[in-house]
Amino acid sequence: MREFGYQRVLDVSGAVALLDADPDARFLGGGTNLVDLMKTGVERPARLVDVRELPLDRIESTRDGGLRIGATVTNSDLAAHPEVRRHYPALTQAVLAGASGQLRNMATVGGNLLQRTRCGYFTDVTKPCNKRVPGSGCPAIEGEHHNHAILGASDHCVATHPSDMAVALTAFDTVVAYETADGPGELPLADFYLPVGDTPHLETALPPGALITGVTLPPAPTAANSRYRKVRERASYAFAIGSIAAALDVEDGLVRDVRLAFGAVASRPWRARAAERALTGGPATADAFAAAADAELAAARPLPHNAYKVTLMRNLVVAVLTELAEEASR
């Protein structure tokens, strides 16, 4: 681990001014990912700007009935918040499905959105990786990729985004707020993560030096009947091999509204819009759920060792939507 500078900031303008002046600095939230990457040499920031003490630690209802969540709210506090639990249960479930209690106590909402892939080639500096060293190659495509992307990947990178929280946020049309030295800005989460293409090292549409200040969940009555289901290789403390955030509103046996997002299948949380379109206005039956999953997964381009994810995601769509349909009709 290299020596690095450390500075704690108490106001947002001071924080962004520091990064504006020093492009080699990084914001430090809970440090649950960044510090690991510094230990392994993947990240070598000259300076850490600790944003934990910024006044961004609140969760507030918005006037239109949504929620605004500050960037430094811990994952634990987010999951436990009564409004989140009541109106967006899938978000609470997603956060609690991730990491461990200790890590959730440290990890922040802003940091969670920006965590890096756990691809074994990315996290090992002795190996090529286009995301870490552009142009060095992607050995995962021919090598170990059983937990890599089936959707939206490219010949340059097949890594997945590791966040559970971001999958639920994606299903609920979340908007990310940020601040730069030039002032505040907003990005819908749907546009927040960049397509992989031939630039896998460019991960988000945030302007250089931007600090995430919070996320806003618009009101979504459907989200009250929502669920997050995560499949992993052990019962706890593992990243997903496939996950789904789903919300369903059914009236007279017909789908009035549905939200679907997949985790661990792409370089970003994957909003399943094709499946949503296929379902909306149609019957809430297992056959319809399976057909909708197939519509979404038609775009899947699995590699030799991760084709099981297509089956897994199809099964998860059917299982979780069936559960939600039963609950909606209760």
Next chain:
Amino acid sequence: MTTTTQATAVTGAVGTAHTRVEGRDKVTGAARYAGEIPFAELAHGWLVLSTIARGRIRSVEADPVLAMPGVLAVLHHQNAPRVTTDYMSITGTPDPTLAILQHDRVPYAGWPVALVVAETSEQAREAAEALVIEYDEEPHDVAFFAGRPDVYTPADSVVPTDEVKGDMEAELAASAVVVDVEYTTPEEYHSPLEPHAATAHWDGGRLDVVDSNQSTMWVAGELAQLFSLDPASVRVRSEHVGGGFGSKGVRPHQVAAVMAATVLQRPVRMVLTRRQMFSLVGYRSPTAQRIRLGADSDGRLRALDHHAQALTSTVHEFLEPSAYVGRVLYDADAHRTTHRLVRLDVPTPTFMRAPGAASGSFALESALDELAEKCGVDPIALRARNEPEVGPLSGLPFSSRNLLACFEDGARRFGWADRDPRPGLRREGRWLLGTGTAAATHAAGVGPSTAAVTAQADGTFDVRINATDIGTGARTALVLVAAEALRAEPGRVRVHIGDSDLGPAMFAGGSMGTRSWAWAVMLAARELRERLALGGAIPPEGITSRSDTSEAVGALAQQERHAFGAHFAEVAVDVTSGEVRVRRMLGVFAAGRIVNPLTARGQFIGGMIWGLSMALHEEAFRDSASGTHVGADFAGYHFAANADVPLIEAHWVDDPDPDDPVGIKGIGEVGIVGAAAAIANAVWHATGVRHRHLPIRPDRVLSANSAGGSSA
């Protein structure tokens, strides 16, 4: 939720539950581990490992690194002190990996190619990571698969390579039922919680090494040989050890520490990282095993053919003896157990908790379950039907064999009698439920040891024996053994271990440590008690009795000496997601006298949980293009988390052997043997699909069940 049975308490010592005598020190942090003990003028070493899997070192660009802050030395093949490997160690010829920095050849990825020493660990690491090494790379081969044409027959090692009796093809042809199946297990790593760490320094002409190992005698002896030193001038200490499991013998970090301490003439510490451990301290070879069982329609075995293929490195031979377990468990008219190896450009595998038995029992005990299914015989009844009277190949009597007692007790506790043998019938929501069983066995070996027991004038006792407590509770067990022999309160007995100056004693391994050390302690303590019984005052220097079990161990009658056990597991499987969750595990063991029920339970269930990890989680992935590991850390290499560990019970049955002077069989390894098979058999019972390749990952469950196949 453990019931301890058969506590044979007579003195409040052996057979009663005692917390670890060093437990308070460990939980308060007062106990110092090898990497924590302070030294003045301490320097820190960092190994640079090869990033290529085969080739030669062309150059080591040491100069820029020597100019970095705090850097004291860069050792490599052109300037490192010379060592010799021309000797025999207690495990045979030494692994040439110990002869680090002696030549320019690189035989696998992760081979030590340079050693950077600096004032601080951080400086050493930074410099090591900055060190540029140029290689001439050569094509490598790391692909392990069944039926490689270049396998060869290894030399007899701990066990004979091949053992054969009867006419295999004739018995198979005469069998009403035949099972012919292949199983595989992946590369598995022991990686104990405490990383390997050693500090070496020269102290008044003696080499002093503070280390974390499974035998100070073993390490001291080999360091003396490697550096051509008088054995008496090497001292190795290993007071507290945070897990060993076979990985903590002589390893490159100790050699590196001695080299650097010699060059710099100051103390040098080496601490391995988790990733370095994946290439420097050994592992369990992957295996490909073919089993053919032939039986009469009632399940009586006519033929048992177990062929096991494993790998070794190009520089050293180590055999994972997977087929051995059948030589103990079952007889058959034709009985053939054979091993083959393939040499690949990978590090040398080594002893890992229940070498051979853990991997081999997965295959054999799964195959027995497949035979039970085909014969329509209950799996426990099948094993009872094939229970041998004497050693199936040796013809020797068993010193004690209480396998069936384990099955009977376990079946009663587990509720086996109510089991419907048909697979795929029990559902609870999205989960299919099933149960499985398997047998366990492990050799009860013993090695010579010396001990000294001193009666002090204040009525206390000091026991000195070069044992090592690798986390098993051996130190506490020896307190209890000594207290019983002395007829003293355990609180009056102090045990001193982990120091090569204490004299020769068995290593902590092969489930032999406590059995071997207890024997020596018992003999010395008994003699001391007889001397004390004569009366008279105890002088200030105390009264000391010494023992050496070499002769007694050599005189032990030739018999089949083994621990046995029976595993039971209940699993839940969601075939739409591939998730497998273990709901219950129960093990019953026949393992001689149980010294300390508290730590014995820890040993048994620790082995069982490892078996769970082996069944469902553990697997290292080697990238064939680069020949290197991917995800070689605890983020990538998964084992059971607490949430995976279900209700676990461990019990034991009475297992006396009146002819054995010590009666202890050793319990470090038998707990893992068969555990993975019990879980795999339960997965079949739940789903109707056989899983013959470990680990039983979600993708394998999904692929097998969506393909509608009967095997995967």
